[in-house]
Amino acid sequence: MGEYSKALSSYERSLEIKKLALPSNHPDLAASYNNIGLVYDNMGEYSKALSYYETDREITLKALPPNHPDLATSYNNIGLVYDNMGEYSKALSYYEKDLEITLKALPPNHPDLATSYNNIGLVYDNMGEYSKALSFLQKGLAIRQKSLPPHHPDIAQSKRNIDNVKKKM
Structure with missing residues:
Protein backbone atom coordinates (compact mmCIF):
# COMPACT_ATOMS: atom_id res chain seq x y z
CA MET A 1 0.00 0.00 0.00
CA GLY A 2 1.23 3.47 -0.83
CA GLU A 3 3.87 2.43 -3.35
CA TYR A 4 2.84 5.18 -5.70
CA SER A 5 6.20 5.61 -7.42
CA LYS A 6 6.21 1.95 -8.48
CA ALA A 7 2.62 2.16 -9.68
CA ARG A 13 5.71 2.36 -19.09
CA SER A 14 2.39 0.79 -20.10
CA LEU A 15 1.21 4.09 -21.58
CA GLU A 16 4.38 4.47 -23.65
CA ILE A 17 3.97 0.96 -25.08
CA LYS A 18 0.30 1.58 -25.88
CA LYS A 19 1.15 4.89 -27.58
CA LEU A 20 3.46 2.99 -29.94
CA ALA A 21 1.02 0.16 -30.62
CA LEU A 22 -2.41 1.81 -30.71
CA PRO A 23 -4.12 4.68 -32.52
CA SER A 24 -4.25 7.94 -30.56
CA ASN A 25 -7.97 7.64 -29.82
CA HIS A 26 -7.97 4.03 -28.59
CA PRO A 27 -9.94 3.39 -25.35
CA ASP A 28 -6.99 1.48 -23.86
CA LEU A 29 -4.96 4.70 -24.00
CA ALA A 30 -7.75 6.47 -22.12
CA ALA A 31 -7.63 3.76 -19.46
CA SER A 32 -3.88 4.28 -19.04
CA TYR A 33 -4.31 8.02 -18.62
CA ASN A 34 -7.07 7.32 -16.09
CA ASN A 35 -4.82 4.97 -14.11
CA ILE A 36 -2.01 7.52 -13.95
CA GLY A 37 -4.51 10.19 -12.93
CA LEU A 38 -5.72 7.95 -10.13
CA VAL A 39 -2.20 7.55 -8.75
CA TYR A 40 -1.60 11.30 -8.81
CA ASP A 41 -5.01 11.86 -7.18
CA ASN A 42 -4.11 9.43 -4.39
CA MET A 43 -0.79 11.24 -3.96
CA GLY A 44 -2.60 14.56 -3.57
CA GLU A 45 -1.02 15.94 -6.76
CA TYR A 46 -4.31 17.26 -8.05
CA SER A 47 -3.11 19.37 -10.98
CA LYS A 48 -1.28 16.37 -12.44
CA ALA A 49 -4.28 14.12 -11.75
CA LEU A 50 -6.54 16.61 -13.48
CA SER A 51 -4.30 16.73 -16.54
CA TYR A 52 -4.34 12.95 -16.95
CA TYR A 53 -8.07 12.68 -16.24
CA GLU A 54 -8.77 15.39 -18.84
CA THR A 55 -6.74 13.49 -21.44
CA ASP A 56 -8.66 10.33 -20.52
CA ARG A 57 -11.94 12.22 -21.04
CA GLU A 58 -10.84 13.70 -24.38
CA ILE A 59 -9.90 10.27 -25.75
CA THR A 60 -13.05 8.67 -24.35
CA LEU A 61 -15.21 11.36 -26.00
CA LYS A 62 -13.66 10.48 -29.38
CA ALA A 63 -13.48 6.72 -28.96
CA LEU A 64 -16.77 5.74 -27.34
CA PRO A 65 -20.47 6.59 -27.67
CA PRO A 66 -21.64 9.73 -25.83
CA ASN A 67 -23.54 7.76 -23.19
CA HIS A 68 -20.88 5.16 -22.45
CA PRO A 69 -20.28 4.41 -18.74
CA ASP A 70 -16.53 5.00 -19.18
CA LEU A 71 -17.28 8.62 -20.08
CA ALA A 72 -19.38 8.94 -16.93
CA THR A 73 -16.41 7.61 -14.96
CA SER A 74 -14.16 10.22 -16.58
CA TYR A 75 -16.49 13.02 -15.51
CA ASN A 76 -16.77 11.53 -12.02
CA ASN A 77 -12.99 11.34 -11.61
CA ILE A 78 -12.53 14.95 -12.68
CA GLY A 79 -15.28 15.91 -10.24
CA LEU A 80 -13.49 14.06 -7.45
CA VAL A 81 -10.30 16.03 -8.07
CA TYR A 82 -12.14 19.36 -8.00
CA ASP A 83 -13.94 18.17 -4.86
CA ASN A 84 -10.59 17.34 -3.22
CA MET A 85 -9.32 20.78 -4.22
CA GLY A 86 -12.33 22.46 -2.59
CA GLU A 87 -13.62 23.75 -5.94
CA TYR A 88 -17.14 22.57 -5.26
CA SER A 89 -19.01 24.30 -8.08
CA LYS A 90 -16.65 22.75 -10.64
CA ALA A 91 -16.95 19.39 -8.90
CA LEU A 92 -20.74 19.65 -9.01
CA SER A 93 -20.69 20.42 -12.73
CA TYR A 94 -18.67 17.29 -13.50
CA TYR A 95 -20.68 15.14 -11.09
CA GLU A 96 -23.88 16.27 -12.85
CA LYS A 97 -22.44 15.24 -16.23
CA ASP A 98 -21.54 11.88 -14.70
CA LEU A 99 -25.08 11.47 -13.36
CA GLU A 100 -26.67 12.45 -16.67
CA ILE A 101 -24.75 9.75 -18.54
CA THR A 102 -25.12 7.15 -15.80
CA LEU A 103 -28.91 7.59 -15.80
CA LYS A 104 -28.95 6.79 -19.53
CA ALA A 105 -26.28 4.10 -19.59
CA LEU A 106 -27.06 1.90 -16.59
CA PRO A 107 -30.10 0.24 -15.00
CA PRO A 108 -31.98 2.35 -12.42
CA ASN A 109 -30.69 0.37 -9.44
CA HIS A 110 -27.05 0.08 -10.50
CA PRO A 111 -24.56 0.78 -7.68
CA ASP A 112 -22.67 3.27 -9.88
CA LEU A 113 -25.81 5.40 -9.98
CA ALA A 114 -25.86 5.39 -6.18
CA THR A 115 -22.24 6.59 -6.21
CA SER A 116 -23.20 9.44 -8.54
CA TYR A 117 -26.02 10.54 -6.24
CA ASN A 118 -23.77 10.17 -3.20
CA ASN A 119 -21.00 12.32 -4.70
CA ILE A 120 -23.46 15.08 -5.60
CA GLY A 121 -24.92 14.89 -2.11
CA LEU A 122 -21.49 15.20 -0.53
CA VAL A 123 -20.55 18.21 -2.63
CA TYR A 124 -23.83 19.92 -1.70
CA ASP A 125 -22.97 19.15 1.93
CA ASN A 126 -19.57 20.81 1.44
CA MET A 127 -21.35 23.82 -0.10
CA GLY A 128 -23.67 24.09 2.91
CA GLU A 129 -26.78 23.23 0.88
CA TYR A 130 -28.01 20.58 3.29
CA SER A 131 -31.53 19.98 1.97
CA LYS A 132 -30.15 19.28 -1.52
CA ALA A 133 -27.42 17.14 0.00
CA LEU A 134 -29.96 15.11 1.95
CA SER A 135 -32.12 14.53 -1.12
CA PHE A 136 -29.24 13.17 -3.21
CA LEU A 137 -27.80 11.11 -0.37
CA GLN A 138 -31.20 9.51 0.26
CA LYS A 139 -31.52 8.59 -3.43
CA GLY A 140 -28.11 6.97 -3.29
CA LEU A 141 -28.98 5.04 -0.14
CA ALA A 142 -32.24 3.77 -1.64
CA ILE A 143 -30.38 2.36 -4.64
CA ARG A 144 -27.69 0.80 -2.49
CA GLN A 145 -30.30 -0.88 -0.30
CA LYS A 146 -31.89 -2.42 -3.42
CA SER A 147 -28.68 -3.42 -5.19
CA LEU A 148 -26.21 -4.40 -2.47
CA PRO A 149 -26.19 -7.01 0.32
CA PRO A 150 -27.70 -5.66 3.57
CA HIS A 151 -24.39 -5.37 5.44
CA HIS A 152 -22.37 -3.86 2.59
CA PRO A 153 -20.04 -1.07 3.78
CA ASP A 154 -21.38 1.36 1.16
CA ILE A 155 -24.82 1.18 2.78
CA ALA A 156 -23.32 1.99 6.16
CA GLN A 157 -21.36 4.87 4.62
CA SER A 158 -24.53 6.25 3.02
CA LYS A 159 -26.30 6.15 6.37
CA ARG A 160 -23.39 7.95 8.06
CA ASN A 161 -23.40 10.62 5.36
CA ILE A 162 -27.13 11.18 5.84
CA ASP A 163 -26.76 11.34 9.63
CA ASN A 164 -23.93 13.87 9.29
CA VAL A 165 -26.04 16.13 7.06
CA LYS A 166 -29.09 15.86 9.34
CA LYS A 167 -26.96 17.02 12.29
CA LYS A 168 -26.12 20.19 10.34
CA MET A 169 -29.71 21.04 9.47
Whole structure:
Protein backbone atom coordinates (compact mmCIF):
# COMPACT_ATOMS: atom_id res chain seq x y z
CA MET A 1 0.00 0.00 0.00
CA GLY A 2 1.23 3.47 -0.83
CA GLU A 3 3.87 2.43 -3.35
CA TYR A 4 2.84 5.18 -5.70
CA SER A 5 6.20 5.61 -7.42
CA LYS A 6 6.21 1.95 -8.48
CA ALA A 7 2.62 2.16 -9.68
CA LEU A 8 3.35 5.37 -11.55
CA SER A 9 6.41 3.88 -13.21
CA SER A 10 4.48 0.80 -14.34
CA TYR A 11 1.52 2.80 -15.64
CA GLU A 12 3.80 5.24 -17.48
CA ARG A 13 5.71 2.36 -19.09
CA SER A 14 2.39 0.79 -20.10
CA LEU A 15 1.21 4.09 -21.58
CA GLU A 16 4.38 4.47 -23.65
CA ILE A 17 3.97 0.96 -25.08
CA LYS A 18 0.30 1.58 -25.88
CA LYS A 19 1.15 4.89 -27.58
CA LEU A 20 3.46 2.99 -29.94
CA ALA A 21 1.02 0.16 -30.62
CA LEU A 22 -2.41 1.81 -30.71
CA PRO A 23 -4.12 4.68 -32.52
CA SER A 24 -4.25 7.94 -30.56
CA ASN A 25 -7.97 7.64 -29.82
CA HIS A 26 -7.97 4.03 -28.59
CA PRO A 27 -9.94 3.39 -25.35
CA ASP A 28 -6.99 1.48 -23.86
CA LEU A 29 -4.96 4.70 -24.00
CA ALA A 30 -7.75 6.47 -22.12
CA ALA A 31 -7.63 3.76 -19.46
CA SER A 32 -3.88 4.28 -19.04
CA TYR A 33 -4.31 8.02 -18.62
CA ASN A 34 -7.07 7.32 -16.09
CA ASN A 35 -4.82 4.97 -14.11
CA ILE A 36 -2.01 7.52 -13.95
CA GLY A 37 -4.51 10.19 -12.93
CA LEU A 38 -5.72 7.95 -10.13
CA VAL A 39 -2.20 7.55 -8.75
CA TYR A 40 -1.60 11.30 -8.81
CA ASP A 41 -5.01 11.86 -7.18
CA ASN A 42 -4.11 9.43 -4.39
CA MET A 43 -0.79 11.24 -3.96
CA GLY A 44 -2.60 14.56 -3.57
CA GLU A 45 -1.02 15.94 -6.76
CA TYR A 46 -4.31 17.26 -8.05
CA SER A 47 -3.11 19.37 -10.98
CA LYS A 48 -1.28 16.37 -12.44
CA ALA A 49 -4.28 14.12 -11.75
CA LEU A 50 -6.54 16.61 -13.48
CA SER A 51 -4.30 16.73 -16.54
CA TYR A 52 -4.34 12.95 -16.95
CA TYR A 53 -8.07 12.68 -16.24
CA GLU A 54 -8.77 15.39 -18.84
CA THR A 55 -6.74 13.49 -21.44
CA ASP A 56 -8.66 10.33 -20.52
CA ARG A 57 -11.94 12.22 -21.04
CA GLU A 58 -10.84 13.70 -24.38
CA ILE A 59 -9.90 10.27 -25.75
CA THR A 60 -13.05 8.67 -24.35
CA LEU A 61 -15.21 11.36 -26.00
CA LYS A 62 -13.66 10.48 -29.38
CA ALA A 63 -13.48 6.72 -28.96
CA LEU A 64 -16.77 5.74 -27.34
CA PRO A 65 -20.47 6.59 -27.67
CA PRO A 66 -21.64 9.73 -25.83
CA ASN A 67 -23.54 7.76 -23.19
CA HIS A 68 -20.88 5.16 -22.45
CA PRO A 69 -20.28 4.41 -18.74
CA ASP A 70 -16.53 5.00 -19.18
CA LEU A 71 -17.28 8.62 -20.08
CA ALA A 72 -19.38 8.94 -16.93
CA THR A 73 -16.41 7.61 -14.96
CA SER A 74 -14.16 10.22 -16.58
CA TYR A 75 -16.49 13.02 -15.51
CA ASN A 76 -16.77 11.53 -12.02
CA ASN A 77 -12.99 11.34 -11.61
CA ILE A 78 -12.53 14.95 -12.68
CA GLY A 79 -15.28 15.91 -10.24
CA LEU A 80 -13.49 14.06 -7.45
CA VAL A 81 -10.30 16.03 -8.07
CA TYR A 82 -12.14 19.36 -8.00
CA ASP A 83 -13.94 18.17 -4.86
CA ASN A 84 -10.59 17.34 -3.22
CA MET A 85 -9.32 20.78 -4.22
CA GLY A 86 -12.33 22.46 -2.59
CA GLU A 87 -13.62 23.75 -5.94
CA TYR A 88 -17.14 22.57 -5.26
CA SER A 89 -19.01 24.30 -8.08
CA LYS A 90 -16.65 22.75 -10.64
CA ALA A 91 -16.95 19.39 -8.90
CA LEU A 92 -20.74 19.65 -9.01
CA SER A 93 -20.69 20.42 -12.73
CA TYR A 94 -18.67 17.29 -13.50
CA TYR A 95 -20.68 15.14 -11.09
CA GLU A 96 -23.88 16.27 -12.85
CA LYS A 97 -22.44 15.24 -16.23
CA ASP A 98 -21.54 11.88 -14.70
CA LEU A 99 -25.08 11.47 -13.36
CA GLU A 100 -26.67 12.45 -16.67
CA ILE A 101 -24.75 9.75 -18.54
CA THR A 102 -25.12 7.15 -15.80
CA LEU A 103 -28.91 7.59 -15.80
CA LYS A 104 -28.95 6.79 -19.53
CA ALA A 105 -26.28 4.10 -19.59
CA LEU A 106 -27.06 1.90 -16.59
CA PRO A 107 -30.10 0.24 -15.00
CA PRO A 108 -31.98 2.35 -12.42
CA ASN A 109 -30.69 0.37 -9.44
CA HIS A 110 -27.05 0.08 -10.50
CA PRO A 111 -24.56 0.78 -7.68
CA ASP A 112 -22.67 3.27 -9.88
CA LEU A 113 -25.81 5.40 -9.98
CA ALA A 114 -25.86 5.39 -6.18
CA THR A 115 -22.24 6.59 -6.21
CA SER A 116 -23.20 9.44 -8.54
CA TYR A 117 -26.02 10.54 -6.24
CA ASN A 118 -23.77 10.17 -3.20
CA ASN A 119 -21.00 12.32 -4.70
CA ILE A 120 -23.46 15.08 -5.60
CA GLY A 121 -24.92 14.89 -2.11
CA LEU A 122 -21.49 15.20 -0.53
CA VAL A 123 -20.55 18.21 -2.63
CA TYR A 124 -23.83 19.92 -1.70
CA ASP A 125 -22.97 19.15 1.93
CA ASN A 126 -19.57 20.81 1.44
CA MET A 127 -21.35 23.82 -0.10
CA GLY A 128 -23.67 24.09 2.91
CA GLU A 129 -26.78 23.23 0.88
CA TYR A 130 -28.01 20.58 3.29
CA SER A 131 -31.53 19.98 1.97
CA LYS A 132 -30.15 19.28 -1.52
CA ALA A 133 -27.42 17.14 0.00
CA LEU A 134 -29.96 15.11 1.95
CA SER A 135 -32.12 14.53 -1.12
CA PHE A 136 -29.24 13.17 -3.21
CA LEU A 137 -27.80 11.11 -0.37
CA GLN A 138 -31.20 9.51 0.26
CA LYS A 139 -31.52 8.59 -3.43
CA GLY A 140 -28.11 6.97 -3.29
CA LEU A 141 -28.98 5.04 -0.14
CA ALA A 142 -32.24 3.77 -1.64
CA ILE A 143 -30.38 2.36 -4.64
CA ARG A 144 -27.69 0.80 -2.49
CA GLN A 145 -30.30 -0.88 -0.30
CA LYS A 146 -31.89 -2.42 -3.42
CA SER A 147 -28.68 -3.42 -5.19
CA LEU A 148 -26.21 -4.40 -2.47
CA PRO A 149 -26.19 -7.01 0.32
CA PRO A 150 -27.70 -5.66 3.57
CA HIS A 151 -24.39 -5.37 5.44
CA HIS A 152 -22.37 -3.86 2.59
CA PRO A 153 -20.04 -1.07 3.78
CA ASP A 154 -21.38 1.36 1.16
CA ILE A 155 -24.82 1.18 2.78
CA ALA A 156 -23.32 1.99 6.16
CA GLN A 157 -21.36 4.87 4.62
CA SER A 158 -24.53 6.25 3.02
CA LYS A 159 -26.30 6.15 6.37
CA ARG A 160 -23.39 7.95 8.06
CA ASN A 161 -23.40 10.62 5.36
CA ILE A 162 -27.13 11.18 5.84
CA ASP A 163 -26.76 11.34 9.63
CA ASN A 164 -23.93 13.87 9.29
CA VAL A 165 -26.04 16.13 7.06
CA LYS A 166 -29.09 15.86 9.34
CA LYS A 167 -26.96 17.02 12.29
CA LYS A 168 -26.12 20.19 10.34
CA MET A 169 -29.71 21.04 9.47
